[in-house]
Amino acid sequence: MIIFSxxxxxxxxxxxxxxxxxxxxxxxSHGKPRSIVLSAEEFRRLKEKAGEDVPAEVLxxxxxxxRAPNDPLGYNMSDxxxxxxxxxxxxxxGRTAAAVEAELGxxxxxxxxxxx
Numbered sequence: 001m002i003i004f005s006x007x008x009x010x011x012x013x014x015x016x017x018x019x020x021x022x023x024x025x026x027x028x029s030h031g032k033p034r035s036i037v038l039s040a041e042e043f044r045r046l047k048e049k050a051g052e053d054v055p056a057e058v059l060x061x062x063x064x065x066x067r068a069p070n071d072p073l074g075y076n077m078s079d080x081x082x083x084x085x086x087x088x089x090x091x092x093x094g095r096t097a098a099a100v101e102a103e104l105g106x107x108x109x110x111x112x113x114x115x116x
Contacts, residue, residue: 001026006034072103 002019006029009016016037019025025037038046040058047054073096075083090096 003028005029072106073099 001024003026004012004016004019006027009027016025016027020037021039024042026033027035027037044054044058047058071077071083073087075086077083087096091100
């Protein structure tokens with residue numbers, strides 16, 4: 001079992017999630033056991049072994065997007081592959097050059113604020 005502190009939970013969530021895919025992770029608070037993080041597969045296995053109902057969300061076999069992310073350039077991100085194909089076409093044709101430059105400006109301003 002891998003052990004992380006509650007501070008690690010705040011700062012290293014991704015590491016903890018990755019670790020939980022291979023074995024249970026113990027979260028401690030002030031050196032005392034506080035929580036266990038399990039993979040969804042292990043949680044399902046334990047629920048089934050105990051004869052308990054498994055929540056429907058855990059039974060889903062593939063991830064799903066609850067809502068498509070908003071794209072600042074207006075692409076429909078609900079169909080990612082089609083959106084990428086359209087982006088490539090637009091870049092090659094130059095159709096969205098002004099919009100791309102405007103969005104790059106927004107990103108540069110955002111990172112300039114973060115760098116301060």
